[in-house]
Structure formats: C-alpha cells, structure tokens
Amino acid sequence: MEKLTNLGIYEELFKAEKMPTKCLLCKTGELDELGHIIPKFVMRWLKRASKLNSFYFNNDREKMVADTPAFKMMCKTCEDKFSTFEKYFTDEIFKKYYRGKTPSPIDDEVYNFAISIAWRLIASTERLKDTQPKENTFEAIYSLSESMMRDYLNNETEKCHHSVYALPIDKLTKNISKNLIDDNALKYTIRQGLKAHLIADERRGIALSFIHLPIIHFKIGCYYFFILQDNYFAGADFEISSTKASKSKELYVLDYTPDLLGFMEWLMDGHFFEVNTKDIPLKSYTHRDAPTLWNLVFGSNKAQSDPV
Numbered sequence: 001m002e003k004l005t006n007l008g009i010y011e012e013l014f015k016a017e018k019m020p021t022k023c024l025l026c027k028t029g030e031l032d033e034l035g036h037i038i039p040k041f042v043m044r045w046l047k048r049a050s051k052l053n054s055f056y057f058n059n060d061r062e063k064m065v066a067d068t069p070a071f072k073m074m075c076k077t078c079e080d081k082f083s084t085f086e087k088y089f090t091d092e093i094f095k096k097y098y099r100g101k102t103p104s105p106i107d108d109e110v111y112n113f114a115i116s117i118a119w120r121l122i123a124s125t126e127r128l129k130d131t132q133p134k135e136n137t138f139e140a141i142y143s144l145s146e147s148m149m150r151d152y153l154n155n156e157t158e159k160c161h162h163s164v165y166a167l168p169i170d171k172l173t174k175n176i177s178k179n180l181i182d183d184n185a186l187k188y189t190i191r192q193g194l195k196a197h198l199i200a201d202e203r204r205g206i207a208l209s210f211i212h213l214p215i216i217h218f219k220i221g222c223y224y225f226f227i228l229q230d231n232y233f234a235g236a237d238f239e240i241s242s243t244k245a246s247k248s249k250e251l252y253v254l255d256y257t258p259d260l261l262g263f264m265e266w267l268m269d270g271h272f273f274e275v276n277t278k279d280i281p282l283k284s285y286t287h288r289d290a291p292t293l294w295n296l297v298f299g300s301n302k303a304q305s306d307p308v
Contacts, residue, residue: 004016004019004071005034005069005070005071006034006036006067006069006070006071007065007066007067007069009057009063009065010069010071012129013069013128013129013130014071014127014128014129015127015128015129015132018126018127018132019071019072019127020072020073020127022075023073023074023075023078024073024074024123024150025073025074025075025078025119025150025153025154026074026075026077026078026154028075029074029075029076029077029078030075031072031073031074031075032072032074032075032076032079033072033079034070034071034072035070035071035072035073035074035079035082035120036067036068036069036070037068037069037070037117037120037121037124037192038068038069038117038190038192038218038220039082039086039090039117039220040067040068040070041086041090041094042068042094042190042220042221043055043066043067043068043190045094045095045098045221046098046188046189046190046221048098049098049187049188049221050184050187050188052188053066054066055189055190059271059273068190069124071124071127073120073123073124081153082116085109085112085113085116086113086116087109088104088107088109088110088113089109089110089113092104093106093110093222093223094220094221094222094223097221097222098221098222103168103222105245106166106245106246106251106253107245107246107251108246108248108249108251110164110166110245110251111164111246111249111250111251112153114164114166114225114227115149115152115153115160115162115164115227116153117218117225118145118149118162118216118218118225118227119146119149119150119153121192121194121216121218122142122145122146122149122194122216123146125138125142125194126138126139126142126146140211140212141196141211141212141214142194142196142214145162145214145216145229148160148161148162149162159250161229161230162227162228162229162230162250163227163228163229163230163231163232163250163251163252164225164226164227164249164250164251164252165225165226165227165228165242165252165253165254166223166224166225166245166251166252166253166254167223167224167225167226167253167254167260168222168223168253169186169187169222169223169224170222171254171255171256172186172256172274172275173186174256175256176256176275176280180275180276180277180279180280181274181275181276182273182274182275182276185273185274186274186275187221187222188221189219189221189274190218190219190220190221191217191218191219191224191268192217192218192219193216193217193218193267193268194214194215194216194217195214195215195217195267196212196213196214196215197212197213197215198210198211198212198213199213213228213229213232214229215227215228215267216228217267224264226254226267230250238259238262238263239257239259239260240254240257240259240260240263241254241255241256241257241260242254242255243255258280258281258282259282261275261277261280261282262277262282265277265282
C-alpha cells in the first residue's frame, strides 16, 4: 500500500479515503510529489539555526520528527506557484533573521504566502481522522474560507476577504521581560492551528453572531501569522494595534499589547509556552464559544518546558 505521507508518524493522522486523487487547488491537475503543509524550508532552517537535527511532534518527547507533514495535494504547476509565493519570505525575511541580518519589510508577497499556507491548513485538516466525527461542523465553518482562498490563489478573484496579521517575535522580545520568555521556544518552534467561535455580548447575555468565525494561525520560527475574516477585530473590546503593510492587500503587522498576548493565550488553549503570561494582566476570552479543531506544535528539545 502506498504511503500517504512523508513520515510513518503522520500515517495514522490521515484518513486514506479522504486523500485527494486530483490537485486540490486547480481541481484538474495530476498529483505530483509530496507537498508540505508548512513549507519544507522552515524546519530545515530551524534545525540549522538551533543546531538540532530533530524536533518533537505536538511537543511530545517520544515523537521525534525530522520533517513537518507532507502528502500529495497539488499538481506541479500549483506547487511551483506556491514556491514562488515562498521565495520572498524565505530569502528576504526568514533567512535574514536567522543569519543575524535585518529582515526586509513585509509586503504583498507575504500576504500571498500566508494565504497559501492557511489554505493548505484547511485542506489538510479536512482529511484528518480526528476531523471525521465533526466533518459537517468543519465544513460549515471552513468551506467558505477554503473556497475564497482557493479562488484567490487560482487568480479567479482579486480578493479573498481574509486579512493577514503578522507578528515578528521581536515585537515580543522588545516589550516583555526576558525572564518571562522561553528564548528557544520563541525562536525555534513551529505551530499550526484552526479555531472557530461565536461572538457574544457577555454583559447583555446575547449572541452577536449565529455562525462560527474561523481563525487560522501558524508560527514559523520568527513569525506568527493570524488569518482572519476581514474586519475581525472591528468593535473588539480588547486592544489590538497594527500597522497596514500593503496598499492593495489586507496585510497588517501587529504591535505588542498585553491584550494581544491574551488573545494568543486564548487561541492556543493555554499552551502558549513561548511566553509566561501568568504575571501579565490579560483580557479574558472565556465568553467565546471556541472549539479548537486542530492544533500542532513542533518544538526543539530545548523548548519543551514552561518558562519559569
């Protein structure tokens, strides 16, 4: 039987009957080689920068992995398109950071790069065994986002109605006491996750939305990315500060605020182990109905314990 993924540890995650037979992006191309959900360059460079050969799957010391998950998901033409999206971020931002140089500014190419990963996260999560018992819920929440992103990536529309918020880790190191940060966890981990929630007015006890709002987030070493529906933060009762980084795309660079840390802590279900938030006043997000559908962390051996 042909393997579904690049590593044996990932084989049990995916449901064979749900794996694609044609390119998931263009819908017509023949499947090519294994394609990474999180681009391959990320772990390769984090290994080099951290001087470690293996990372741990889902922060489990017994599950050492040498690569992030990959499966046949696209044709060669679409894979090549995504490689083009990755080039600017890889060469001008990611590599420069880990070489000790000043990264280039975030620009439109980073928006395309982030949307391409967000789309891959949705498309891959749909095929997980853990998703199958709640398949209808997943489809109801994420099918529209997947479709809009796919149309955008296929150049069938100019906008995909999702905003990309980027957070360089330097924004955290410059504003948070060093003793509250796990430096290795901050620099040398990979995260990916999907979450969805309703919005409620806790004071008046009424629902403000009747469908779940999807959130896609990932961390690739020195950058966090949050992909949200346009205007997600409008009217929020917590302080989120950002700077628009593009004239034509909904691309923003986040600034540090304690409320942003609270949002991240909530988003990661209390597993935001890069920063010890216990001594930082945070907003509460417990009033949000927010099932986490998929959450993975890849960390180095040096980044397994909570900061002290």
